[in-house]
Structure formats: C-alpha cells, structure tokens
Amino acid sequence: MSFELREHTADVAVAADGETLDATFGAVADGLAAAMCETIPDDGDRFSFAVQAENREALLYEYLADCIYQRDVRGVLPVENRAAVDRTGDGWRLDASARGVPLGTIDAREVKAVTYSEMRIEQDSDGWNAYVVFDV
C-alpha cells in the first residue's frame, strides 16, 4: 500500500493504492497525516474508532472526517492508520485504529476537512486506488 500527495491550487490531494480496500483506505489516512506533518516521531499510543455509511465513498468520507475529528478532540495526529472495511446488512462499516502522536510534540499544519470533490475509489487488476482532495 502507498500514497502520494498531489498538487492542487489551494488545497492538497492524496492518491493512494493497495491490494485491498482496507489497505487503500488506511493509505489515504496516512496521506492525510503526511499532508499535515512531514516528519513523524515514534511516540504515541494506539486508539480505535469506527464509522458507518451507506456506500464506499461515504464510508471513506466519514473515515477521514473522523480522523480529523479525533485529531482535534484527542490532541493527537493519527498515523500508522489501519482500516478494516466490511459490508453490513444495509451499508458499510469501517473499524479503524491509529497511533496518536501528541500534537504538542510536532510541527503540524492543519487540514481542515475532507471533501467529496473529485473523490474516486476504483478497482483495477492490482487492487484498489483512491483519490481525495482535502481542504487546507
């Protein structure tokens, strides 16, 4: 799984891929962390959270929005993100965990929010890839 930051006039975009949807979603979240902080230290404790949505795109939106929410209320940058995506009876569920690096220990820039603009989640012969624009 991997991600890269893509250019955008005002904001920042993340392109990510992985063999599975789990890996791809986790890679987008790692890209979100990289958009906020270039050098990430090793400290911080893991924490878990979960989100639900009616379709895959909405699930990715909810997941990344919750990463940002967790950042502000816990005061940590979520890194080394792990995601487990499952279909439920009426939609989708994602169980997430991340290592929370205390914001006080890093120089980080704020990403304000995840957007739907130009969002893509696609499957090809190598697995899954996703593209997300973040409001900076």
Next chain:
Amino acid sequence: MDTYDADGITLERVEEYVWEIPQDEEMNAPARVLASEELLDQIADDKTLQQLKNSTQLPGVRKYAICMPDGHQGYGFPVGGVAGIDAEEGCISPGAVGFDINCGVRMMTTNLSYEDVQGHEEELVESLFANVPSGLGGGGVVESGVETVEEILDRGVEWALNEGYAVDGDLAHCEDEGRRPDADPAAVSQKAKDRGKNQIGSLGSGNHFLEVQRVTDVFREGVADSYGLSADQIVVLIHCGSRGLGHQVCTEYTREVEQAHPELLDQLPDKELAAAPAGSRLAEEYYGAMCAAINYAWVNRQLIMHRTRQVFERVFDRSWEEMEMNLLYDVAHNIAKKEVHEVDGEERELYVHRKGATRAFPAGREEVPSAYRDVGQPVIIPGSMGAGSYVLRGGESSMETTFGSTAHGAGRTMSRTQAKDEFWGEDVQDELRGQKVYVKAQSGATVAEEAPGVYKDVDEVVRVSDELGIGDTVARTFPVCNIKG
C-alpha cells in the same frame, strides 16, 4: 479579443473586465468572470471555470454565478465564487459556503505611526507569537466547556462584551454587529461543540495570520478619514475563521444533505455541491448552524484582537485606549446570507453564497454600520507578505453586478507542494527581513507555502474591482510583523 477559450469552455466578453460563459442546456443561469485578461489567464489555468460552470447547475441560481478577480480552483464551488440562489425556489449548499464558515478578516486601527514601532519589531513579533494561540493543537485564548460554546454560538460578540473581551465599539464596527440573529446552537452537533471548546481565540494554520501593518498609501482621503486611516499609521489585520467547529458543521451537513436529498444531488456534477432545497428542514437547520458558526468565528477574531491589545500594551507600555486600538471593521468571507436583491426588476430574497468573496455594500445601505453609511462598507483585502493589503469600500455598482460583493484576497496561483519545491522558508523570511518585514511561523514549510510568489498580483485584483465599481480603493498597507500558525 471578444472571446476566450479554455479547455472547452468559451467565454464571451460582455464589457471591459466582464466575461460570460453563456447558458447551455445544463446550466440554470450563465456564469460570469470578472477579470482582466492577465487575471483570466491565471483563472483559466486550473479547474476554476469548470467549477464555476458546475455551480450554475444549483437550482434557483439567479442572474448569473460569478467568479471574482481573485478566483481560483477550490472544491466543488470555486474560491472567489458568488451565487445568489432563490431562498424560496432554490437551495442552500454547505459546500458552496465552504468548510471554514466565516473565515474572514478584521482590521484594527491605532494612533501609532510606523516610526513609533521601528525598533520594537522583534519584540512585537515574538510577543504576538507567544501570546496569540496558533498552529495545530495550540489551544485558545479561552478554553472552556460546551455551555460557553453554546453561549458564543447564540450571542456572538455580545458574549465577548459581557465577559470583558470587547467594548461597545467593537460590536458597532463588526458586520451584523457581531451577531447573526438566525443562529441556532441546537443545530450544531455535540462533536462540533467538542472541537470548538478548546479553540476559542486561535489562529489555526495554513493561510491564516495576524499582521501588523503600516498604511503606505491613501487613495480616497474623505473615505479614509471616515475609516480613521492615514498615511504611515500602524494597523493590525487578523485573518482566521471558525476553526474545527465550523469545519465540523460543514462536514456533517454535507453528509446529511447528501442522504436526505439524493434527487437533487443526482442533478449536480460534483458531490461537493450537495444542497438542501429551500424550505426543507435541512435547509433551515443548516442555515441556523451556519449562522451559529459565523458567531463563533467573530468571537474567535475578537479574542485574538483582545489579546493583541494586551500585547501592544506591554510592548509600548501604554493602555490600548491610549493607543486608540479600535476595530475598523470585520468582514466575513465564507457565508450564505439571506439578503434581498433585485432580480429581473423584482425584489427577491436570496441565499447569497460568498465563498472566498467579501460583502461590499455601497453607501446608503442600512446593513452598513452607521459610522460608515455615508461612505460605504469597508472591505479588507489581504495580500501576500511581500505585496501588502488593501482597504476598499463597497462600490456603487456592486449591488447590480455582484449581489453586493467583491474579491477577498490575492488568490493563489501555485499549489502548496510546488511552493515548497520552489521556496525555502528561511530564504523567504530573510528576503522579507530585507524589506523590513518580520515573520514568525510554527514551521518553515508554512512560510514557504505562503511565500509572496504563490499569490496573484493583488494590485491587479484591486484595480479590476475598482474599475468595475464593485469595490473602490481607499488605502494600501504593507506588512511590518506577521505571525502564522
């Protein structure tokens, strides 16, 4: 040149500085770009025109969707975009307001001259940086519980007045006197309030900043007198918004609107334009929550101004009253407001969406504070650290041309990634120091991303605004000290 082609979109010149994308079968109205050819070349360089065209597909767009001279690509709706959407037959779109609700700018005047400040710049920039919370996780001037947040959401700057963080004059000189009466704190989620409680009075990061400036030029003496501006005077400019609380409001309502009104979303080319039909429960709830977030942002800037007054008191060993540190004006950028405008000869109530655009009402409008009603509403246009900023007044043509709006800044031309490739933060700081501009930021990367070279020519943006009569140039300022998150 009477037409302009860019990536399959053809614009026709309507008049000098006014370009129109004619209405086609997908659009509910034409779109207009207000720009010189130089600015249009930059606007056409990314997806701004496509996003502007997309925005005309929102139901109820009246007259035309408009891109201001500083417009650039955003997400869904372009930054620098204005759309007047019918408040009875149209819709309201959280994405067309933006995540940072009431991201805006305020200017505070002083009776200090540039000479008074020279020699104190280092102390001033260090003290401001130490005392004005900034950056990610930097806390706020006030850190409190949800009950306080709810009071702020409801009462806006009135709350700050009662708590001793403001004086009457601050309210009198704030857009809407610092309070949106339509605010509904109950429509703001617990999650948003939780994000907001530790960020009250904080700059955040990115392009937000606090800048001490000197007035370098006065172009309209009479208006400048009314605004309390004169050459060589020191002023303070504060640019920030509603922080995590506002971001959460937009995030959640975008999702709720998407789920509740899929039939409307299906008509739109970009999911970020998701909108609630006028009159629907969600349109009312979002409007109430957005107005509450607007109040939060005004309090945010008020507390930063309060802290700035305290810093100046320590550095210059005088009370802020002695230094006449008075609010000139506070203007909102990312909002949708119910306003009455003339459309096809008829008065209509519209949700005027201004995303990265400034209200610019001319003289005589009752919404303009009484102190400025004879000359027009102040408009503050922040520029880059190396080019300075402008104070304008709402122009006589703004109501007819732009639903009473003008530009909001210089507008970016370069991505942050490219900026970091092309500029090194310390070099930018050194170059600015050569121009006697003292900059302090949480990181060198932030300085590089906000280097003067990444912005459009603010002089040209303001010139076009002035020529169109939507915002008249009053004064120009240049940075002395700048702090960034």
